[in-house]
Every structure is written in C-alpha cells, then in structure tokens.
Amino acid sequence: MSPEKLRKTVVSADSQEIVAAPDLPYRPQDPQSYHPGIGLIGCGGITKDHLRAYRAAGYRVLALCDLNLENAERRRAEYYPDADVYQDAGDLLARSDIQVVDIATHPAVRPRLIEAALLAGKHVLSQKPFVLDLDVGERLVALAESCDRKLAVNQNARWAPHFSYSREAVRRGLLGDINGLHMSVHWDHRWVEGTPFAAIKHLLLYDYAIHWFDMVNCLLNGQTPVRVFASMTRTKTQTLMPPLGAQVAIEYEHAQASLSFDAATMYGRQDRTYIAGDQGSIFSIGPNEKEQELTLYTAGGIAQPQLIGSWFPDGFHGAMGELLCAIEENRRPIHSAADNLFGLSLCFAAIHSAETHQVVIPGTIRRLPADI
CATH class of the missing domain: 3.40.50.720 (NAD(P)-binding Rossmann-like Domain)
Structure with a gap:
C-alpha cells in the first residue's frame, strides 16, 4: 500500500469530520534584535x-x-x-x-x-552527539552555567516540519498525556559503503538513531524511562560491516516507545511516526524523513496541516535560531546540552543492550565503548 493510500485509509477509519489544523509555531524562529x-x-x-x-x-x-x-x-x-x-x-x-x-x-x-x-x-x-561520556557532558553543562553562557546541541531533527509540528502539539497539550510513541524508518543506507561511516559498528543506533532518541526524549519530556532493550541484525545479503537492522523498546512507568530501523530497503521506502495520547494522536508518514504528511486526531475532528519546509535546511536554521532566541530572552534553549544528556542516555543504553542482549536502565551506561 502506498503512503498516500495508507494515510487515506487511516483517516477514513476514524470516521470523523475534517477540521482546520491548529496554527502552531513549528517554523524556525529568529531573534528580534540580537544579531551576533x-x-x-x-x-x-x-x-x-x-x-x-x-x-x-x-x-x-x-x-x-x-x-x-x-x-x-x-x-x-x-x-x-x-x-x-x-x-x-x-x-x-x-x-x-x-x-x-x-x-x-x-x-x-x-x-x-x-x-x-x-x-x-x-x-x-x-x-551531535554532544559527548561520548555523560560525565564529561555534565561537567560541560556545569561549566556553561558557571560562565553564564548558553550551551545547546544541534539536534536539528526537532525542526523537521513534521517533528516540529508534533512537538508543538504535544507541548500545548493537544494530545493530553502521551501513552505511546512509535517511529519506524525503512530506507537504504548502503550508500555509506566505501566511506568512513562504514567503519562505525553501531552505525544505526549511534550515528543515525541519535536523532530519534532525541525526539523520544523531546516528545516524552517529563517522563522518566525505566528500561531499554535493543537488538541488531545483519541482513542476509549485506556486505557492510555495520548491521543494517536495529530495533529499540523503551519502557516508561506510564508509556512506551519503540524505534525500528530497516536500512537495506530498496523498494517501498517509508518513514512513519505515531504518537498516541489520551486526548489525541498524531500520525505522520512519507517516503523519507524529509517528505511527510501529518494527520492530527482529536475529539474535535481530523486535521491535516499543509506543512511547508524540509528537515534540510530548516533543521539547521531552527537549531541556531532557537539558541539565538534563548540568548536574547535569557532562557534555557529547548535543545540545551542539559536536556540532550537524557537523549544520549537512551542511546548509550540501547547500544549496550544490543551488545549484551540485556535490559539496561538508562543512565547506568556512562560512556560509549571505544569501538562504537
């Protein structure tokens, strides 16, 4: 089933009225008068x-x-x-x-x-990744505070239009309490063959999924993850050293999150996100992470915002713009290094779990192995 047919099927299955989408500030923001x-x-x-x-x-x-x-x-x-x-x-x-x-x-x-x-x-x-050692990251966060300087991390996926709109919808309570967050990416990452990326053992969970771990942290902000389990698999025909399949399950006290990566998908490539809340849900789908159609479900009806922009270059504009706005307004940026450490702890736990086949408590793995 094509992404367009699947989207229409999901919409019609709910049998709700199509309503105007909320106007949320998902586009990159710039400071008013701070031009450093x-x-x-x-x-x-x-x-x-x-x-x-x-x-x-x-x-x-x-x-x-x-x-x-x-x-x-x-x-x-x-x-x-x-x-x-x-x-x-x-x-x-x-x-x-x-x-x-x-x-x-x-x-x-x-x-x-x-x-x-x-x-x-x-x-x-x-x-990103901000650091390879959480203790080093905490020390740098403390140094930034003592110097009265802002320290942010270029987690640019937060300003990909579909992620950014979802973030604002969650932040404004349109979905209520989040019960589930499920993201899956099916694409062909074999372009890295012959490049330095091919030498990264945990290419998917480290170099690539760092964006998705950050979005889990961002969208489930305020909830504490209690356990992580991850696994990796090599496809039957792959020649690359890094495994091209990976999945992660993250358990919270009152929510769950899952990530699934199939990086040897030649046909029917797809990127999907589902955010399930007790007052509403969001479903986003597209052939890749840069082209997405988003649907918002609430008691008021079904809304399908016409998102503009793309992860590249909006993500990079948004990351720098948010830092500049935070400096101008003298507040912590939403992508602060302190916040980023929580997403990194998920990443570190997942890599350790994939290595050991054990459930891992986030925060207990303080650094990545040398042979990541």
Whole structure:
C-alpha cells in the first residue's frame, strides 16, 4: 500500500469530520534584535547545510576555522565570501566580535573546544552527539552555567516540519498525556559503503538513531524511562560491516516507545511516526524523513496541516535560531546540552543492550565503548 493510500485509509477509519489544523509555531524562529557575530569551527561535509541555512536566515557568520584550511576556504567561497578563515580555533575564539560559535568537529575533539569556547565567553552550539561520556557532558553543562553562557546541541531533527509540528502539539497539550510513541524508518543506507561511516559498528543506533532518541526524549519530556532493550541484525545479503537492522523498546512507568530501523530497503521506502495520547494522536508518514504528511486526531475532528519546509535546511536554521532566541530572552534553549544528556542516555543504553542482549536502565551506561 502506498503512503498516500495508507494515510487515506487511516483517516477514513476514524470516521470523523475534517477540521482546520491548529496554527502552531513549528517554523524556525529568529531573534528580534540580537544579531551576533558567529564563528564556525570545523568545516566538514555537513557544514554546507549549516551555512546554507544561516545565509538564508541572514545570520552574521564572520569566521570559519578548520585544521585543513582548504575546507574553511571552500566554505567561505561557497557561502560567506567576506568571512575570515583560520586554522587555529584559538584565533577565532580570541575575537571579541564573535559571540556565538558553532562547533562541528568530530566528537573526540569537541569537548575541549566547547570548554575553550565557554571560557572565552562564547555561547555554543555543539554538533551531535554532544559527548561520548555523560560525565564529561555534565561537567560541560556545569561549566556553561558557571560562565553564564548558553550551551545547546544541534539536534536539528526537532525542526523537521513534521517533528516540529508534533512537538508543538504535544507541548500545548493537544494530545493530553502521551501513552505511546512509535517511529519506524525503512530506507537504504548502503550508500555509506566505501566511506568512513562504514567503519562505525553501531552505525544505526549511534550515528543515525541519535536523532530519534532525541525526539523520544523531546516528545516524552517529563517522563522518566525505566528500561531499554535493543537488538541488531545483519541482513542476509549485506556486505557492510555495520548491521543494517536495529530495533529499540523503551519502557516508561506510564508509556512506551519503540524505534525500528530497516536500512537495506530498496523498494517501498517509508518513514512513519505515531504518537498516541489520551486526548489525541498524531500520525505522520512519507517516503523519507524529509517528505511527510501529518494527520492530527482529536475529539474535535481530523486535521491535516499543509506543512511547508524540509528537515534540510530548516533543521539547521531552527537549531541556531532557537539558541539565538534563548540568548536574547535569557532562557534555557529547548535543545540545551542539559536536556540532550537524557537523549544520549537512551542511546548509550540501547547500544549496550544490543551488545549484551540485556535490559539496561538508562543512565547506568556512562560512556560509549571505544569501538562504537
């Protein structure tokens, strides 16, 4: 059954009236009058999406830094021709006209750069995963608080239109108490063959599912997970080292969540999310995570908002925009590093469970193994 037919089937099965969708602020937000200088540290492949979003939003990126100076020069030529380029992050952090830094380096070197940026008086947007050790993450959160700086994590999926609309619906109580959250992704991830990603043992649960663990944390905010069980499987014909199948079950006192990943799906690719509450539910479906049709069910009827935008580049606009708004309004950003540690604890527990075939209590696994 095609996604369109399935969506219509789900709608008609409820036999409710189609009503106007609530107007929720799911689009990326920008500050009113705060326009700081921004510096980018690390200019790898994904940063083209950072800079494309920042340029479209009118953000002032003043400097780019990468150990490979050619990377920084390439990004400058592509997006911010007037920016300065550096090879040493210390030179960028020394600039008083840069108030915010986007740190997009590899995870292993990120903590010391975050620490240096905070001590230099900068607000920080960290690439995900924030840290590979929860104790290190807690120390950086405490440092940010002592420096009176904002520390956020680039969990850009929160501003994918379907996730963002769902987040706002949950936050405003349109679904009541959430009883179940179930997300499944069926796609072909074998494009990583021959790239450094193919050497990541837990490619799905670590590099990819980090977004979905964060959305579980975001949508079930306020509920404490009590147990996690995860498993991995290799498909019969796969040649990649990382398993291309994974699933996770997360138990709460009064709710449940599940994640399912089939990364060797050649035909009929699909991405689905179902959020079940006691006052309403949301169903979202599409051929991938960037193209989604969403349906909201409540006692008032069935609503189908015409969502605009896409995860790329809206996710990157939203992540930086929320940090800038939080700085302007002197509040904690919704994607704060402190909040992100809860999503990371789910990820760490799932990886350990998949390795040991045991149920794991979130928070008891403090760091990822070296051979992730």
